[in-house]
Amino acid sequence: MIAAIVLNGFRVLRRDRGALVLSFILPVAFFSIFAMIFGGMGDNGTPRVSVLVVDEDGSTASERLVQALLQEPSLNASTHPKEKKGAPADYTAASAEAAVKRGDAPAALVIPKGFGAHPIAMGPGGDRTPIRLLHDSSDPVAAQMVAGILQKVVMTSMSGAMAKMGMQYFEKASGGLTAQQRESIEAAMARPNAGRQSAPASGDGFIALDVRDVVGEKNKHSMIAFYAAGIGVMFLLFTASAAGGALLEEAESGALDRILSARVSMTTLLAGKMAYSALLASAQLTLMFVWGAAVFHLDLWHHVPGFLVMTAATSFAVAAFGMVLASVSHTRAQQGAISTLIILTMSAIGGSMFPRYFMPAAMQKVGLLTLNAWAIDGYTKVFWRDEPILHLAPQVGVLMGAGITLFLIARRFARRWEYS
Amino acid sequence: MNPLSIDAVVKRFGDLTAVAGVSLEVRERSCLGLLGPNGAGKSTLIRSIAGRVLPDSGSIRVFGEAAGSAAARAELGWVPQELALYPLLTCRENLEAFGRYQGLRGKGLHEGIAWCLEWAALADRAGDMVKTLSGGMRRRLNMAAGLVHRPRMVLLDEPTVGVDPQSRNRIFEMVEALRGQGTTVIYTTHYMEEAERLCDTIAIIDHGQVIAEGAQEALVARAFGSRSDVLMRFAAVVENAAAWAAARGGTMENGVAHFAVDKPTDIGPLLDAAVRDGLEVIDVVLRRPNLESVFLQLTGRELRQ
Numbered sequence: 066m067i068a069a070i071v072l073n074g075f076r077v078l079r080r081d082r083g084a085l086v087l088s089f090i091l092p093v094a095f096f097s098i099f100a101m102i103f104g105g106m107g108d109n110g111t112p113r114v115s116v117l118v119v120d121e122d123g124s125t126a127s128e129r130l131v132q133a134l135l136q137e138p139s140l141n142a143s144t145h146p147k148e149k150k151g152a153p154a155d156y157t158a159a160s161a162e163a164a165v166k167r168g169d170a171p172a173a174l175v176i177p178k179g180f181g182a183h184p185i186a187m188g189p190g191g192d193r194t195p196i197r198l199l200h201d202s203s204d205p206v207a208a209q210m211v212a213g214i215l216q217k218v219v220m221t222s223m224s225g226a227m228a229k230m231g232m233q234y235f236e237k238a239s240g241g242l243t244a245q246q247r248e249s250i251e252a253a254m255a256r257p258n259a260g261r262q263s264a265p266a267s268g269d270g271f272i273a274l275d276v277r278d279v280v281g282e283k284n285k286h287s288m289i290a291f292y293a294a295g296i297g298v299m300f301l302l303f304t305a306s307a308a309g310g311a312l313l314e315e316a317e318s319g320a321l322d323r324i325l326s327a328r329v330s331m332t333t334l335l336a337g338k339m340a341y342s343a344l345l346a347s348a349q350l351t352l353m354f355v356w357g358a359a360v361f362h363l364d365l366w367h368h369v370p371g372f373l374v375m376t377a378a379t380s381f382a383v384a385a386f387g388m389v390l391a392s393v394s395h396t397r398a399q400q401g402a403i404s405t406l407i408i409l410t411m412s413a414i415g416g417s418m419f420p421r422y423f424m425p426a427a428m429q430k431v432g433l434l435t436l437n438a439w440a441i442d443g444y445t446k447v448f449w450r451d452e453p454i455l456h457l458a459p460q461v462g463v464l465m466g467a468g469i470t471l472f473l474i475a476r477r478f479a480r481r482w483e484y485s
Numbered sequence: 486m487n488p489l490s491i492d493a494v495v496k497r498f499g500d501l502t503a504v505a506g507v508s509l510e511v512r513e514r515s516c517l518g519l520l521g522p523n524g525a526g527k528s529t530l531i532r533s534i535a536g537r538v539l540p541d542s543g544s545i546r547v548f549g550e551a552a553g554s555a556a557a558r559a560e561l562g563w564v565p566q567e568l569a570l571y572p573l574l575t576c577r578e579n580l581e582a583f584g585r586y587q588g589l590r591g592k593g594l595h596e597g598i599a600w601c602l603e604w605a606a607l608a609d610r611a612g613d614m615v616k617t618l619s620g621g622m623r624r625r626l627n628m629a630a631g632l633v634h635r636p637r638m639v640l641l642d643e644p645t646v647g648v649d650p651q652s653r654n655r656i657f658e659m660v661e662a663l664r665g666q667g668t669t670v671i672y673t674t675h676y677m678e679e680a681e682r683l684c685d686t687i688a689i690i691d692h693g694q695v696i697a698e699g700a701q702e703a704l705v706a707r708a709f710g711s712r713s714d715v716l717m718r719f720a721a722v723v724e725n726a727a728a729w730a731a732a733r734g735g736t737m738e739n740g741v742a743h744f745a746v747d748k749p750t751d752i753g754p755l756l757d758a759a760v761r762d763g764l765e766v767i768d769v770v771l772r773r774p775n776l777e778s779v780f781l782q783l784t785g786r787e788l789r790q
Contacts, residue, residue: 318567318569319566319567320571322532323565323586323630323631326536326537326558327558327583327586328586328588329586484538485529485532
């Protein structure tokens, strides 16, 4: 009897494509996405952190440090923008800060004038000149990684200066070295790789750091905007999918036939459904952000124009996405399975579940194929970077373009409902 | 100008020919019954008239306009076989939605809804959600939703499917009221008694073709003349009964022998022959042939097979 029940279950499953997708394809797809994100897409190790480097000092020590930073495998360091034509000018402190604010890189290191005279010190205080670390706190990991890697780079690239400073400390503390001791130490310092030992890479390290958040310093609660956008867009996609699914219900009940036999064309019907879905999505996003403002002190009221622009573009795109899902599906069950698979995948790689800067560079680029990534980038520009509305042009353009394209695709597939 | 002119319409779905060269004319204020078994092509023909199916060949004109055109749609009300309603909307909201889809606004919409609620006897349930209505009420609302724009011609595609006898009678009354107001009605059914009660012209459809068309009496007279049906049932299954019936010009259908007689007194010789040949007759019925008999004679099958 139990065998009969099991057999029946598998027979039904075999013919239920939606259940098959949810049972087997979705878990494998998700496993693959997470493995690619956290497994470094096959190359072992942490993703490289982009950092801009500015050498205001121009000393031998600073140049050696810059070279070491450029060669450091954990960093993707650059001293100048990637221009397509000609030789680009090196970053200045101001242009590097602007680049961080634009989101070109999550951090910048500025080696100030006078650094070469006193590059390092043992312990806190001293007369060393601090390196300025300018960072974008929307990527909380990058600044800490750069600070730690900087200490490591100093240890490996400036071992001579470290040893010299250490000997000075020792002399001061011990009351002086004998001539033989001094000769022995200097001989050791002359040997290559001297001083390469483990040392703490903390705020009290050899390099003094002046860390400053140049993007979020005024927006202490703006990470809330990131989560509101990320989670909001994911649920928007589900809502748009459900709203589009109403079309399939109408097709199954015969209401669609009745509507199309009246004075409603397929294009009008799709446009109407999409308008409803977009308005619903706008209401959802507004609720999310108003809730964020009321409960989590999100600064919505100073960003209303940008919020409205991004909300309109995002809602338009997700509504069109819902129409496509409905028009390519033949049954509501099929649409549910396809939607779940696509939306969760898009949300995972598009940054709705965790920020894209956690992901390898290649994965971040793949994420740009999703509506989530463009929407989240736009909201981040509005709430995190305080950028003017005109700077939203790429995100709005992509979302509106995607919306129009998806609508046309939906219209094409909806031809099957027009006539028998 | 006739409300409906169908000329040599053909519609194929792959290898299946659903409508095979149908031509029909429907007069104004008349009720045409499309009578045929399931799968005969009735619904495909109705959907073609509504503009939802594009024929492969032939033409359909509604009040002189091409089927599916905006002008034709405005004159036509289509009630599909399915309950094409929004279950979470109220009766009034459903009528409002479909009225707006027909282009109604303001007073016209308000009046259309009021008329529909009255016609379907649902005025007291206007504010109730469809999902709370009985099956019969849903059927009536389904009909009303196709008529909210007060069309001059109505296509009713098996409107009594799945309803109880009481609700069926209510639907008959609704159709009769509609006819009383001068609306032209096309009514598809595979229930002979519905066609007999409601329609003044019948088109019998089988395998996508109109095999007979005309007034009910004319169809019967054409098929049977003045003859009547005799149905004869025997006490036990008799192996040679079919041969016995065939020898006397009859047929055996589901254990019942059918004969056509010119006058009622012709039953006597049939009964005498049965006794003589050892057949024990337990039931004899004399009846005037009806549409079912016509269909049986034309196709060799019963209407509901």
